[in-house]
Structure formats: structure tokens, C-alpha cells
Amino acid sequence: MFQQEEYDVIVVGAGHAGCEAAAAAANLGSKVLLVTMNMNTIAQMSCNPAMGGVAKGQIVREVDALGGQSGIITDKTMIQFRMLNRSKGPAMWSPRAQSDRMRFAEEWRNTLEQTLNVDFWQEAVMGLLVENDTVVGVKTQLGIEFRSKAVVLTNGTFLNGLIHIGEKNFGGGRAAERGSTGITEQLKELGFEAGRMKTGTPPRVDGRSLDYSKMEEQPGDEAPSKFSYLPTPPLAKQRPCYITYTNSEVHDILREGFEKSPMFQGRIKGLGPRYCPSVEDKINRFADKDRHQIFVEPEGWSTVEVYVNGFSSSLPEDVQYRALRKIAGFEKAKMFRPGYAIEYDFFPPTQLNLTLETKQVRNLYFAGQINGTTGYEEAACQGLMAGINAHNRVHGKDPFILKRSEAYIGVLIDDLVNKGTDEPYRMFTSRAEHRILLRQDNADLRLTPLGYAIGLASEERMELVREKERQTSEVVDTLKNFAIEPAEINGLLTEQGSATITEKTRAINLLRRPNIELATLTSVLPGLTLALAPYGPEALEQAVILVKYETYIEKENQQAIRAAELENFVIQGRLDYKAMPALSHEAREKLLKVQPETIGQAARISGVSPADISVLMVYLGR
Structure with missing residues (x-):
């Protein structure tokens, strides 16, 4: 019999949830075994090569603030950065990065290999070792038993995965990778309720065969930011993405394949993501629309492979190909692989505690798509929290639970555990009732002290937070004390369409006006520019938000109290x-x-x- 020492935590699956779980538990001091069916697909970006987006970007920043790895790895491997929703209030600002898919996976593997306490094993896990309603390890396909004090399941779309392309279907957890069997059946025997969900992915095409002159270029930000609060390397150059559109001819071709559609013909039983529908679903549900947006996204710095975002499909491959070639810029497109739908098992998350430990089996944790969520970011934060709590459980420490008022992560887990989900759950800013408190810019201020207290966030992170707090406080004090004479500012106020002043006024009072920005004031007030010179851009931005939105934050707190009543x-x-x-x-x-x-x-x-x-x-x- 194969002999192996006992581990504190075994993590099954090496996707975004599994990687964060393994890294968190190991960095906290647990001895971890990461078991995956394929060492070459650790942290694979199965769908679009991007991290962040609306609400998702806030989650990545929260993972980073707590001491997770996703933000650092994204910064090291991104090819474009954009801050979405800049035209809206700061609660809506959401960072998004286009990633180099191959480098992202490589960087995650390198990070895990350099993490003390992480061991690896490449093989399929067929079942759990359970004694007295407590998990004590896993059993692999070869019959090897690895024993541990806790297990984190992060199986993604692999549990009884079934891939659909037109009338064809075959087992698999991802293109060219087999699915996983045995775990669902055992969990059902243990009393768990299981369900089926569906997701999909679009075709990939050869970027050399596209005519980008017929598309709209979508560049990154002129001054790109990043995700991590640590001093990761700045993005020096960027690759553009592009936008094009479907048309009525594309729609007509796609409709020809409806009779072979696994979704419309009932062969797919699982529910798909409401907010990321397939292209056939879009033209069926929104028949009045004569076009739909397509985002043309490069997969990396050096590869020619392109991700056709917005064209997710499970129609026959020939239908996909013919329809693609009717899109502007795709007339000569060469397909690398067709899109497909995949059905997989999940377990309704109402069967979990807020620590992500299961109610039925002690010391067993679920994270990621096994809980009915969708998205790399949602998976990563669950993995982080499951890894922390598995470590804490094993070492007799208190559970680590984030409140809805503390983090989007807290909102997500509270939603899952208390509401459940009957369709793939995706995070939105609208799900967070305290979203003006849960901004992407202050995730470090909110969460790094908590991550530091449990031993995951480093002393370097904590010192950066202390310095940011100090600088922010001093900037606010400077704005409160800096007096401005009418003659110094009235000309600017008139230009901005803002009421002039008749007596000396503090800078903070002018900054509270919606159409007056700090850069506007410093452009005509050299004294204020000099007074603020010692402070960094993060502290300046933080101070401005606190000044401008002070009354909104107070109002939000009052609304939360009324809602509780x-x-x-x-x-x-x-x-x-x-x-x-x-x-x-x-x-x-x-x-x-x-x-x-x-x-x-x-x-x-x-x-x-x-x-x-x-x-x-x-x-x-x-």
C-alpha cells in the first residue's frame, strides 16, 4: 500500500478556488496536499482570459487585501488594464484586467511550488474517507488513501461533467479533459442534495485571420492601475481588445441550428448563467435586437489565439463556423476550436455553514462552482475563505467569517448559505446593500487588518495600510485647514458653473461640491498643491472620496438600520x-x-x- 504522511488540509482541484485554498492554508502554517487530475492545467482560465470587472474587481482586491494571491498574479501577467464605470460614483468603479492565459497559469503554478507546506499529487479523487460523520482524507483512482484533518472540495465543472456540441455530447470537465466520477454519488449517500448546472464557452479563433480594421479598438487605460496593494510591477505596455457586432445574417444562420441545439431540444437539463447567455439564447430571447456586441479578446502577449467574448454557443460546429464568418472582421476567420456547453453537478450551498464547512460532514469544505457560483473571482474568494477556515478548524482557532457590511466576499457567502441559488451565482454591485462602503479603493483599509490578525496578510501589507491611513488623515486635515480667498478661486468657480464665494472658505467645503475636483483646485492654488505634495495618489483619492461621499455613507448606514427593523x-x-x-x-x-x-x-x-x-x-x- 502506498504510504504518505498525514496532512492538515487536502485540497481537491487546482482551479482558482483550489489554488487560493491551498496557498491560504499553507501560508497560515498547515501542511497541504493539492490533488489535481492534471498538473499542467493548474489555474487554467477555462473561459475568458480576464480577471475583475463590475463587482468582480472588488472581490479580487479583497482577496489581495486579506493576503491572497490572485491580485498579485494578475498584475504580473496582465496585458491590459481598465477601470470600468469611471463615469459613475466610486462605489461602482471596478478594475478589470485582460490576462495572458498561459502566463497566468504558469505564474500560479510557480507561486504554489514556491510556497512552503504545499505538496502535489496528480490523480483523480474518486471518494472521501469519512469516519463518524467527519472527513479524514481522500481516496484516489489508484486506490491510494491520503489522510488529513480537513478536506476542501473545489471540483469546478468536473463532477460528472458532460460537454455538448450540437447533437454530440461526451463526458468531460473541460475541453480535452475527462470529468470526475464517484464523489457526487458518495455525497448523495451521505445525505447531500445535488443538482445540475450548465455553463458554456465560445469558439477560439486564429487572430491572424481577422480584419481588425473593421472593428472598434478598445485600448486600455492611459495610466493603468493594478489589483494588488503590494508594489507589483506597473504595466508598461498593453494590447488592445476590439469590439464588433453580430447582424441579421449571423442570426439567421444560427437559427438554422436550433433544431440541433442541445439547449432548445431539452438535452441540457442544467440551468445556465442568466447574465452570460449563449448567443443562440440571446437571439431567441431578444428577437427584436438586430445585433449583439462581440468582444474580441487576445489570449496573451505572444499567442495568436483569440477569445470571442459574447459568442458562447453549443450549436453544431459547422453552424458556429458559418455564422462567425458573417461577423464584420471575421469574414476569413479560422477556428481553433468550437464553443461548447458543459453540464456538471453542484451542491446547493444552503448545506454549508458560513465558514463553507458542510453541515452534514465535519471538516469538509466546498468552494467554487461546486457551490453553484460562476466566475474565477467568485471561486477564488471562496477558496481563500475555505482554506483559512479549514486551517483554523484543524488548529483549534475561531472561524473567520466576513460580514455583509465588511466585504463583497461576505455578501457572496451570506447569499449562498442563506438564500441558496438555483442558477449560477454571479456577483453584482447591486447585491451589496453597503456598496458605498465596499469600494475597490479601500479594500486594504477594510480587510488587511483582519488578514494580518489571523496571520495571512504580511507585516509589509499592514505597514502600507498604516501609512495610507496616516496620509489620508493628514490630507483631510490639510483640506479642512487650507483657507481660500474669493479672488483666488472665483474665476475658476465661474468657469465650472459653480457658485462664487464672498468670504474666505476652507478647501474641504469647495471639494464637497459635485463639479469641483481636487485637481481643479490645485490647478489654480499653488499653495494647496505644495501642501499636498508629500502625499501619494492613493491617499489623495481616498481623502477626496471620504470628503465627497460623507453624507451618502451616513445615509446608507441609516438605511441599513431601517431595513433591519x-x-x-x-x-x-x-x-x-x-x-x-x-x-x-x-x-x-x-x-x-x-x-x-x-x-x-x-x-x-x-x-x-x-x-x-x-x-x-x-x-x-x-
């Missing part, structure tokens, strides 16, 4: 939610189906946002 407010009778147009389409659909008895119950329904609850409370006269 209405937690048990009873909804009398059956309401006609269709007659409430201010509710989101998804909220109307879910509320009609569930018919909640209280506001509290309504708030816990997946897909009903805090904004929807506010609308409902207004409708009920509260």
Missing part, C-alpha cells in the same frame, strides 16, 4: 409583482414564484437585490 414585516396576501415596474425583471419573476410572507424572506431570495427590497417597502407604505 423591517426584517420581520409581514406581507399581507398575494401581491401582483408584475404591476411593480420599478422592480427588476428577475425580482418580479422570483417574487411571483416564491410569494414571500415577510420582507425578510423576500430579501433572502436569490436575485432580489437590496434596491428591489427598497421598492417593495415603498410599495407597502413603509
